[in-house]
Amino acid sequence: MPNPDDDLLRRLLVHNREARDEAKRILVQARSATGPGTGYDISDGKTGLAAICAYLATVKTGYDDLDLTTAQKASCLEPKIFKRTLETVKNALEAKRAPSLSRNNSNTRSWRDGRSREQRTLRDSFLPIIEKHRLGRPKLVATWMQWTYSSMKEHLEAEMIQASDQDLRIAAYQYVAGILKKPAKSEPLCAEYKVLHHRHMDLLAMAKRCCKDVTREIQHSIEELSQKVKTAPSRSSARLSPSKSTSTVANNTAPEVARPVSPNKSSMRAPGTTRPLKRAVSFHEDAPEDTPSKPKRLRTSSPYKTPFTPTADELYKDVPKTPAPAVLQPRYTRQASDSHSDDARSDAGRSDLGSGSEVERELQDIPASSDSEEHEPQAIPYRESSPGMSLFRTPRKDGGDGQAHRTPYAKKPPPELLQRSSPSSLDFDGPEPDGDEEAVEPEDEPEAEDELLPPVRRFRPVLLDRAQWSERAPKLTAEWARAKQDFKAWTAKYGRPFESLRA
Template sequence: MATIHINQLRSLCLRKETFEKAKSLLHLAQTRTGPGSGYTLASGANGLPAICAHLASQALGNTDVPEHIAQSATCLDRKTFVKALNTVRAALQSQEPGGSQVLTFETLVRAYKLTPMRKAIQSMEEVEDTFLDNALTRRRYSTNVALLKCAVFYWTYSLMERVEPIRVSSLAHRYDFNPKPLKDLVDALDKRCGENSTQIRIDTKEVHVTQVSPLKMRNSASPTKSPSKSALRGRTLELTPAKALAQKRGVVFSQETLSGPDDDLQPETPSKRRRVESPIKATGHTPHKRSHLVTPTSTSAFHLALSGTIHHAPPTEEPSPFLSTVNKIPPPVSSPSTPRRTRKPQSTPAEPSYAMDVDEPEQHAQPSRRRFRPIFLDSKQWCSRDPKLEAIWARAQRHVEGMTSLYGNPLQKYGHQHTAAT
C-alpha cells in the first residue's frame, strides 16, 4: 500500500478504529477493482482511499467521514463519485465472508440473454446512477446492492418490450429475495427515472430498425433467391408489343411519304431513313431522277442551238415524263394497323400535250424544297437575353420615366445650375 494513501486515510479518519477499518477495506478494494475483475473504477480510481474511509465510517456507525467530505477529498464530480462508491461497495460485499450474493448487470444480462448486451448494461448503469443521485435514496437502498441490481434489471427489461417477459416473483425466487421489497424498489424507479425510460424506449426502437433493415436489403438484393423472376421477366418481354408497334410505325411512315407528290419534296432526316425500298418507289421516278432523264434531251438541244441549225424549228410535241410518272403512281394503300387518316389521292387531269409545252430552261428548274428547321437555331439561345433580366430592365425604365415625369431630370437640372453659376 502506498504511503500517500496511508497519509490520506490518517487525515480523514479521526478515530483509530475507523482508520484500521478503512485500511483493511482499501487493501481489499485495490485487489478486487483491478483490471479484469469486473469492477473497474476508471476515472474514479483516485478517490479510492476516501471512498474506503467513508465505507469504514458507515460500517462502524460513526460520523468520522461523511459522504460530502469524502467527495471533496476525491476531487471528483457528483456522478463519478457515486458510481465509484457503488462499484467499491459491490466489490467489497462480494468478498466479505457470509455476505449476501451480489449480482452484476453482466451476469443478469447473460442469464436472461438480453441483447444487445453492451447497450443494455450501459442503460442499467445510467438508471442506477440516476436513482442513487439522491442522498436519502442512497442511504436507504445502497445497503443491499443485489436487490438494487435486480430491480434495475427488471425495470429496464420491462421497458425493452421483450417477447418473453419476466415476473417479479420468478426473479425474486431465482435469487432468494422477498418479492415485496423488490416491487417497492421497482415502483421507486418508476417515480424517479422517467427520463431514462423515454431514452431506453428510443434506443430499443433504433436497435430494432438496425436489426431488421439489413435483412430486408439482403433479401431484396439477392438475385438467386427467386428463379421465377427471370422467367416472368422473359414472359413479359415476349408479351410486350414494342417490336410490333415499331414495325407498324415504320410501315406507316413509308406509306405516308409516298401518299402524294408534295411529300416527295420533304427531305428525310438521318433518324427516319427508309430501310425497305417500296415497290412504288421502284416503278416511279423522284424529281431528282426526272432531272437526270431530261438532261440528255436538254444537252442535245443546247448543242444544236449552238450550231444554229434549229434556230427557227418549231417545238416538237412530246409527252411529258412528269405526267407519265404522276399517272403511274397508284393510290396509297390504307394500312389497317394504324388509326391515322391517309391522304386522298390527288388526281391530276390529263390535258393535251400542248398544255405542257414550256420553255427548255423551266424544265431544268428544280422545285423549291421547304426547310424544316431554320439555320443557326442551336446558337440562337446564346444571342438572346435573359427574359427575367429584360423584365427587370423594363420595370426600371418605367420607374425612371415615372420619377422623371414627377420630379424632372436631375442631370439636366444640375447642369443648368452649373452653367448659370459659371
C-alpha cells in the first residue's frame, strides 16, 4: 500500500520531478525537526505537512506549479491553522540549519562590512532610486539599504526562496522606506522594475523576521540624528545671546580714579558718599532672555459701547395690572383648624347652592338651633365648575378610639333637602351626626338610597375583546379572501371533509 504523503506529493507535483524530490527531502527534515521534544509542535497540522513541504519545494526550486491556496486546500486544514503550521515548519527548518550559518555569530556582523569593492558598488547602485523618490540623505540611506540587502541574502538559503539581485534590491528599498515612514506601494513598484509581486512579498516577510538587528541599528542612527538636530543652536538664538567677548569688555572698561602723588588738601579730605568706581556706559544693551512661557495676551476693548436695554417693568410701568386668576381648589378638602377657613367654606357652599333671592329668603326663615347644628347631617356642596367630578369626600371625623372614619360617597343632594336644611348645616367643619340618628330624606323619592351609591367611573365597551374580528388589516383581508376561494375550489372538487361524520 503506497504512503499517503508520497501519493499526495506525486499528485501535486506530477509534472515536476525535481520539485517532487526536493519536497520528499524537506518532508523528512520537517518530520525530524517538528518531532516531540523539539519545541516546534504541529499536533493540529500534521495532516497537512506533506502539502506544506510541496509548497516549500516549489518556492525553493523557483517553479509556480503550486500556489499557497492550492496547497491549503490539499492539506485539508483551515486557513488559520495552515498558516500557523507553515510558519512553525519554516522556523523548525531554520533552527535545524542554523549552526552552519555565520549570521548567528553575534560577534561578526557581515552585513555591516562595506569596505570591500563589491559592497561599495552595491551601495552606489541604490543612489538612483533614492534620489528619484527623495528618501533623505542619499549616502546614509544607501548604506542602510546595503545592510538590509546583505542580511536578506544570508537568509535566502534558510528561507528557501529563489530571488535575483534585482528582487533583493527592490525589497531592501521598500523595507528601508517603511522604517523611514515613507512607504511605497508594492504593486506599482514591482511593475516599474519588473519584479514578481508574490516573490517580492515573500522577501518583505522574510526581512521582517530576519533583519531585526538591521532595523534596530537604523532606528538608533535615526535617533542620534534627531538628537543632534535638537541640540544644535539656531542662528536667531546665536544673535540674541550675548557673546563672551562683549561681556568681558563691559566688565573691564570700568575706569579707576587716579590718586595724586603728593598729599594735598584735596587728598586729605574725607571720601565722598559716591562710589569710587562708576559703572561703564554700555551702548549695546543685553537682549532679553528667551523664556518658555507664553507672551501675555493684549487686552482689547470693544469699538463701541453696548446700548442700554430697558427692562420689562420699565416698559410696562404705565399699563394697569390685571388681578391674578383665582386658584382652583383641591378635589378633596380636609378639616380646617381656624374659623376663617370655616366661614370661607360655608360662603362657598352657599354660593354653589344658588344665587336666587327666593332660596336665600327661605333659608333665612328657617330658625337655627343648637340641636340642629349638632345632630343634622352635613350637606356636601356641588361644584359646578367641574362637570366630570360630581362626588366629594367629607372631612375626617376624630372618633373616641383615635381612628379616622370616612363617610361614603354621595351625589348632589336634591333641591328639597337643600331648602329644608339650615345655613349652619352647610358648614364643612360642623359636627357629624351620631350613629343612631339618620339623615333626613324626602318621602316622595324612594330611589334616594340608589342615588347615594357611588357611580361607576370606569367601564369597558361591550365585546371589546372581539373588535379585532370586525377590523381587519388589508393584508389579512386579502389572505382571507384567497383562503375562501381555495376553500370553495376544494369543496367543489373533493367535497366537505366532515360530511360523512354528519350523516
